[in-house]
Amino acid sequence: MTEIQHGTRGEVDPAAPRQSPSHGGSRQRGAAIRRRASARIWPKLGRFGLFALPGLVAYVVFVLIPIGMTGYYSFTNRNPFNPPTKWVGLRNYGDLLGDQEFRQALVNTVIIAVIVTVFANVGGLLIAMLLDRPTKLYVALRGIFFTPVVLSAVVISVIWQAVLTDDGLLNSLLRGLGVDHPPGWLSDPDLALYSIAWIITWQMLGFCVVVYLAGLQGVPRELQEAASIDGAGRLARFRNVTWPMLAPALTINTVMLLITGFKAYDQIQVITNGGPGTGTTSTMAFQVVQTAFNGNHIGYSSAMAAVMLVLVATVSVIVLRLLQRREVTQ
Amino acid sequence: MRRSIVFCLVTTLAVAGCGVGEKPAATPASGGKVELSFLVFETPNLNAAFWDAAIARASAKVPGVTIKKLVTPNVDRTGYAKQLDASGHLPDILQSVNPAGFAEAGKLAAFTDDELTNFIAPKAGAVDGKIYQLPYNTQVIPVVYYNKDAFAKAGITETPKTYKDLLDVSAKLKAKNITPFVVGGGGADTWADMYPLTGTVATDVYAKTPDFLTQRKDGKVKFADADFTKAAQKVADLAKQGYIDPAGLSRSYADTEQAFRDGKGAMYPMGSWFATSADNNKPGFEIGAFPWPSDDGTPVTPTFTGGGTSVSASAPNVDLAKKWALAFDEDKENNDAFVKLDGSIPAIKGYTPPTDMGPVYQATVAIYQQGMKDNSIVNAFSQETGDGSLPPGLADKSALGVQDLITGKKSAGDFASYLDDQWAKATQ
Numbered sequence: 001m002t003e004i005q006h007g008t009r010g011e012v013d014p015a016a017p018r019q020s021p022s023h024g025g026s027r028q029r030g031a032a033i034r035r036r037a038s039a040r041i042w043p044k045l046g047r048f049g050l051f052a053l054p055g056l057v058a059y060v061v062f063v064l065i066p067i068g069m070t071g072y073y074s075f076t077n078r079n080p081f082n083p084p085t086k087w088v089g090l091r092n093y094g095d096l097l098g099d100q101e102f103r104q105a106l107v108n109t110v111i112i113a114v115i116v117t118v119f120a121n122v123g124g125l126l127i128a129m130l131l132d133r134p135t136k137l138y139v140a141l142r143g144i145f146f147t148p149v150v151l152s153a154v155v156i157s158v159i160w161q162a163v164l165t166d167d168g169l170l171n172s173l174l175r176g177l178g179v180d181h182p183p184g185w186l187s188d189p190d191l192a193l194y195s196i197a198w199i200i201t202w203q204m205l206g207f208c209v210v211v212y213l214a215g216l217q218g219v220p221r222e223l224q225e226a227a228s229i230d231g232a233g234r235l236a237r238f239r240n241v242t243w244p245m246l247a248p249a250l251t252i253n254t255v256m257l258l259i260t261g262f263k264a265y266d267q268i269q270v271i272t273n274g275g276p277g278t279g280t281t282s283t284m285a286f287q288v289v290q291t292a293f294n295g296n297h298i299g300y301s302s303a304m305a306a307v308m309l310v311l312v313a314t315v316s317v318i319v320l321r322l323l324q325r326r327e328v329t330q
Numbered sequence: 331m332r333r334s335i336v337f338c339l340v341t342t343l344a345v346a347g348c349g350v351g352e353k354p355a356a357t358p359a360s361g362g363k364v365e366l367s368f369l370v371f372e373t374p375n376l377n378a379a380f381w382d383a384a385i386a387r388a389s390a391k392v393p394g395v396t397i398k399k400l401v402t403p404n405v406d407r408t409g410y411a412k413q414l415d416a417s418g419h420l421p422d423i424l425q426s427v428n429p430a431g432f433a434e435a436g437k438l439a440a441f442t443d444d445e446l447t448n449f450i451a452p453k454a455g456a457v458d459g460k461i462y463q464l465p466y467n468t469q470v471i472p473v474v475y476y477n478k479d480a481f482a483k484a485g486i487t488e489t490p491k492t493y494k495d496l497l498d499v500s501a502k503l504k505a506k507n508i509t510p511f512v513v514g515g516g517g518a519d520t521w522a523d524m525y526p527l528t529g530t531v532a533t534d535v536y537a538k539t540p541d542f543l544t545q546r547k548d549g550k551v552k553f554a555d556a557d558f559t560k561a562a563q564k565v566a567d568l569a570k571q572g573y574i575d576p577a578g579l580s581r582s583y584a585d586t587e588q589a590f591r592d593g594k595g596a597m598y599p600m601g602s603w604f605a606t607s608a609d610n611n612k613p614g615f616e617i618g619a620f621p622w623p624s625d626d627g628t629p630v631t632p633t634f635t636g637g638g639t640s641v642s643a644s645a646p647n648v649d650l651a652k653k654w655a656l657a658f659d660e661d662k663e664n665n666d667a668f669v670k671l672d673g674s675i676p677a678i679k680g681y682t683p684p685t686d687m688g689p690v691y692q693a694t695v696a697i698y699q700q701g702m703k704d705n706s707i708v709n710a711f712s713q714e715t716g717d718g719s720l721p722p723g724l725a726d727k728s729a730l731g732v733q734d735l736i737t738g739k740k741s742a743g744d745f746a747s748y749l750d751d752q753w754a755k756a757t758q
Contacts, residue, residue: 080416081431081722161517165585166577167594186516186580189737273520276579277734278727278748293412295723295756296431 067309073302081296092303102304104279105287108193112283113261115197116204120257121250123201124208131209132216142213146206153203153266160199161186161271186272189280196267196281204260208253215249216242251323255316262312265289284308363396364647366654369411369421371402374584375607375672384667388658395654397423404518405583409726422645423655426637428715429455429462431722438462439641439648441656448660450677454635455716463715464638466659467674470698471632471710472525472599474622475608475690479615480508480596489620492627493533493564500573503596510573512595513736514586520729522583524712525599526568527732529622530561531711532632537624540708544718546753553749563742566735576737602694605673609688619693621701631701632710635677721756724749 049056074092078085096102127145131138148156163169164185174182185195219242227237265285268274274282274290282290284304292301370381378401385397400421402410408428414420420437432438440460446452454465476489481499484506490496500510515523535542535557542558545551553559568574581589590598591613598604599622608617624630639655641648658664660678668674669683673691675698676683683695701707709718712725720728731748734740740748 081435081437083435161582165516165580167581167585167589184577184580187577187737189734189739269518271517273518273730275515275520275730275733276576277737277739278730290723290726293409293416294726296412297758298416 070302070305070309073299074306076299076302078299078302079296080298085299088299092300093307095300096303096307101279101282102284102287105282105284108279108281109262109264109283109285111193112197112200112264113258115194116200116261116264117254117257119198119201120204120208121253123205124253125212125246127205128209128212128216132213142209145209148203149206149210151203154270156199156203157267157270160195160202160267164195164271187276189277192272192276193281196264196271197261199267199271200260200264204257207256211249211253212246215246219245247323247327251320251327254323255320258319259312259316262308262315284311363394364650365396365398366422366645366647366651367398367400368423368425369400369402369407369414369427370425371405371407373405373672374587375603380667380671384658384661384664387661387663388654391657391661392650392654395650397654406518406521420642420644422642422651423658424640424642427463427640428719428722429457429640430715430719432640433457433460433462437643439643439645439652441652445652445656448679450679451635454677455714455719457716463636463640464655464659465636465677466638466665467668468633468635468677468698469637469673469675469710469713470602470621470694470701471634471713472529472622473602473605473619473694473697474529475590475598475600475604476618476620477590477593477596477615478618480506480593481618484508484596489618490623493623493625496623497571497573500568500571500597504572509575509595510597511568511575512586512590512598513574513578514581514583514589515578515729515733516580516585517582519583519586520726520733521712522581522586523579523732523736524725524729525601526565526574527561527728527735528632528711528713529599530564531558532708533622533624533630534558534561534564536632536708536711537628537630537706541718543709543714543720547718553746553753554743555746558749559742559746562735562745565732566738566742566745569736570738574736579733579736601673602675602698603673605691605694606670606688607673608690610670617690619690619697621697629701629704629706630708631697631704631706633698633701633707634710634713634715636715721753724752724756727752727756 075087075089076085077088077092131142131145161168165171166182166184166187168185170185171182183191186192223241223245224237227241232240263285264283268281268283268286269289272281274280274286285308288301288304288308291297291304295301368385370376372378372381381399381401385399389395389397400414404410407424407426411420411424411427411432415432415437420432429438433440434457440462441464443452446461446464449465451465451468452461453459455461455463480503481487484499484502486499486502488495490499503510511526513523513526515521538557539545539551542551546553551558565574569576575595578586578589578595587598587600587604587607589595591611593613593615605619621629621631638659641651641655645651662681665674665676665678665681666684669676669687669691673694675695683691687695712720712728714720728749731740731745731752734748735742735745
């Protein structure tokens with residue numbers, strides 16, 4: 001019988017005599033390899049599992065179980081103030097199709113996600129290129145640009161509310177410059193959504209800067225020099241050398257920004273409460289919370305949350321795949 | 331090795347299990363006392379020091395109780411109470427939380443008639459005849475507070491008696507480049523925009539149909555009916571004429587109050603709780619007060635009576651919690667503090683407010699007393715609790731709809747239809 005040598009990493013000894021290539025023998029050999037490999041892996045997994053266990057349990061308890069419960073509730077009419085809870089099948093999802101408020105929230109969410117993704121990416125890249133110098137001043141500036149990322153969204157919202165209200169800093173400045181009727185950044189229904197998108201963009205800018213800076217610092221100097229010697233100008237060097245090398249950074253930033261945009265809630269809750277007016281700045285996440293805790297319709301809001309989960313996951317996976325393909329081809 | 335894995339598993343599961351869903355059992359505090367959680371909210375008037383002192387006074391009267399104070403993240407205490415309830419952590423005692431929904435679901439303990447003997451309106455806010463929130467105070471909503479200097483500057487010598495007078499006064503103010511009304515409602519304080527509508531609904535709807543919301547519940551009337559639409563149209567017209575500045579929609583409640591103090595408008599329709607704030611923190615001008623006028627000048631006084639404490643039916647010791655809640659709401663010093671800081675008009679038998687109250691509070695109480703004398707008291711729209719109140723969530727939707735009225739995004743008819751749609755959704 002062919003003997004499989006047990007190396008420390010479980011490889012088959014190349015010096016061992018080969019068995020005839022019959023199907024039965026091959027199957028037996030495969031099974032034996034799997035059995036022995038598995039016998040060696042479990043003790044190691046046990047050790048790693050010990051470290052992973054708290055995180056795993058927390059993940060199951062705080063993420064997977066709530067997702068499962070949300071999925072279950074979405075098929076019920078659960079209302080804690082109007083028991084009993086009954087199974088309603090797909091009715092909540094059917095109602096969502098005709099829900100004007102949810103549609104408006106979906107549109108608002110997409111607008112925020114697109115604005116945040118585009119402007120934070122572009123702004124982050126420009127700032128990263130400006131800060132890509134080794135002096136102490138630029139190192140300090142990097143820290144300053146990153147500060148909003150580590151602040152809570154509520155703190156950011158309170159700060160920007162003070163800036164953007166009609167009596168706020170920005171309009172006081174504009175009035176000082178002679179603008180008699182400065183815009184109602186938060187009180188004008190046509191502007192409020194864009195103000196919210198701007199605030200989220202501003203907060204995420206630092207994140208993009210750091211990721212792009214890391215990418216820029218990974219671009220080999222020799223490639224830039226070679227391109228220069230070949231006569232490439234600054235723009236051509238960026239287009240043909242730097243930009244392709246930043247593909248992984250673009251992937252990370254785009255996916256993170258899309259997810260952040262789709263999840264927008266805190267800023268709306270603090271700054272506009274979904275207004276001014278009905279649905280002007282309401283997002284999907286905001287609509288979920290309002291429906292659940294103001295209207296008490298937990299079942300219906302769970303259906304909204306399920307749709308949101310599927311939408312965010314689908315868009316993220318598609319964008320991730322597309323951008324990763326770009327990384328490979330480049 | 332195996333023992334450590336088992337230890338880790340048990341510890342992790344124990345830690346993860348804590349705080350998930352189940353409310354902890356009654357916590358005996360030190361000395362055999364029962365610990366009860368008490369949900370309060372902070373405002374510019376009712377700050378942390380006020381609540382701490384009031385809690386200490388009630389606790390001194392009820393031995394065996396230790397109070398754990400919980401503070402809502404904003405003034406929407408009902409919304410926060412619902413979130414706590416959803417996670418199985420409804421506080422044992424709740425301050426000024428709308429009992430609608432909680433009461434019907436059996437989550438609150440009803441007060442008995444014997445427990446309510448000291449209250450002037452013991453049946454205010456009843457749900458199926460039972461009281462789940464102590465009716466400890468009355469508020470007039472709205473009172474129109476006005477800047478006497480601005481009125482004088484515009485040559486206005488008398489406060490408006492009819493709605494036409496109000497429009498005339500507004501026109502004169504505007505002609506002098508003074509914004510007639512300060513109306514807020516920014517940030518999480520959307521509710522602060524409701525008061526002009528609460529006024530017009532009182533004069534145009536509730537004066538004729540005092541049980542309008544009960545009839546709406548029974549399907550006998552609709553918001554889209556002529557009276558309610560007219561009330562909404564009045565608010566839309568005030569904004570259209572430039573008498574309400576839409577800029578206020580970005581101001582929080584505190585900023586709105588400050589805007590009035592800063593002279594950014596001449597009239598401030600607000601709940602009577604503003605009175606003592608005006609007295610305690612006087613702006614650089616005199617403040618007067620008048621009731622929201624009706625078309626023909628017939629007095630109509632929208633009020634809300636209730637707003638006290640409620641007790642969770644699952645409190646570790648319901649009787650003790652009710653005893654503490656009653657002590658909290660009936661305590662003379664607590665009521666004095668509510669009067670002095672929040673312009674409260676206590677609805678406790680035999681209670682007399684402190685004699686050193688300021689002129690704005692006195693003017694506010696005079697409006698209420700005149701309303702009692704005229705028999706012109708009606709409900710304050712969107713503030714109601716109990717059977718004749720809006721379904722859960724609809725007060726917030728109304729406040730957002732009022733923003734649409736003010737910005738012109740919705741006509742009065744659209745707004746009324748929107749409320750009918752939202753009512754149908756909320757009661758599905």
